[in-house]
Amino acid sequence: MEATASAPARWSLVTAVAPIAWGTTYFVTRRYLPADHPLYGAVFRALPAGIVLLALSGRRPHGSLWWKALVLGTLNMGAFFALVYLAAQLLPTSIASTVMATAPVVMMLLAWPLLAERPQVLPAVGAAIGIAGVSVMLLTNATGIDPLGVLASVAAMTMSSIGYILTKKWCPHVDVLALTSWQLIAGGAVLVPVAVAVEGAPPALDGGAVLGFAYISGVATAVAFTAWFTGLRHLSAGTVGLIGLLNPVTGVLLGTLVAGDTLTARQGAGLMLVFLGIVLGQPGVTQAVRARRARRKAVLSGGRTARPPLSGRRTRRPRRPTAR
Template identity: 25%
Template sequence: MENKRKGLLFLHSAILIFGGTALFAKLIALPAADITVWRSFVAVAVILILLLLRRRPLGLQRPLDAAIMMIGGALLGLHWATYFQAMQVAGIAVGMVAMYTYPIMIVFLEPLFKGHRPQLGDVICALVMLFGIVLLVPEFDLANNVTQGVCWGILSAALFALRNVIQGHYLRGYSGETSILYQGIIAGVVVIPFVTSNPLQIDGESLFKLILLGALFTALPHSFFANSLRYLKAKTVGLIGCLQPVYGATLAYLVLAEEPGWTTIMGGTIIIGTAAFETYRA
């Protein structure tokens, strides 16, 4: 029971901090790509220090794993950039809910790696989630900011889902910290070409927020999340993880006074509920 409580404490702390990460899309006055690069490199520096202090091994087990880490890192960097873009364009609640379509995408991606077909229940869940997405979109016009945000969020979800499937299929032998260490470096490098601001012109307040985002809101929750998996079942972790958009939207309301509309709440409830149900079925 003590281990379970410890795992739940790690997990809820990680999910709450991950939810707070969304706030930086609005708190930092920089483009999404710029935020992603700084976030990646700060997180890598912090995780490297943590691993060295714990005297954890840093090497990779096979040469092939280096290539897979590079692919995972590229997907992670593009996921972070598109996720922040979604929230900057459409608001935190819409961006987070749209991104949370990734669990159902994993359901359809995993068969490609394991050689079996999706079940009928999975297809039904996907259709229900699609209905939730339709509720998020005010009009099917890319000139609309919310529609743009939903599209960015779904793209971010697809990138995240593919990265997670690759991670689970090929890199199960590595801790969350080790994976983020290598993938964080690649994530930052991949997104650098899209950076538009001069690093020397970033003001002190923005720089402080970037360091806070990378250290406290990226490195720390990933470490907590990895530790929670030592004490809890993967299904439990997935179900509780569905609270992340709820935490994020609540924090956005409290900190930024960003109030989601009823269609966002309804669509979000359908999407998050379907994700939780699919996780329970798994």
């Protein structure tokens, strides 16, 4: 019983590696990577990570997995990376992270018709609390909000949510390491001709940019997406989406620890709300609530006085006819 209950918690911890790593990408992108090259930025992020994972897995797609990998790679990697890179350059981190924080709700709604995963009450409440926490934590009097950046964030969030649900639906038994590598290579390969046509020659990279791309490609992509798709394999889409709220939390804490930002009382309250929302969406909490309701129902039904069975009732004997 304890082993069964601990399994979802273990997969939740594995999944949490992804949003924590992704939470560092905004800081690294704005601090170290070249601006105005979102397409090449996506290529440099996806292709090296995909090649390394392919070498580790040693498996190639077959049959319908070829076109599925192409579609998923475009949604989850290629187009998503380019849009996130563009949003990071055009928007304050707070705005971009808040838009991406709505992903759990979108994933829950998509998982209903596509995966037959009905939204549960506690995860839905947790998503609402988590989004409120992100808004309290990040939304201030931000100025200079670029509509194109907002559009890029919304598009990235929507496309990736669709891609994650389709990954869970189409590839439930494919090796996670191989599946991640195929998507990364497909997404990067799709972007190469587009990058050449739109942005021309690749940007010149200094030492900081090389190290930045090495970190983003290795840790925030190869390791992070492997953990993310592992979580999707073992947890519901809504639960995985809620764990993704650790992304903006990481961004705030990173700014406090590295950039010297001050953690305000408002941000602290937002962090608490986000953590509360994530906890409410975990399978163990839902199971505990259901078990408590079942026990209460059993107690209430057991305390009622049941009517005696029909066979136990006294029946009146028929009167014998009297002789006249």
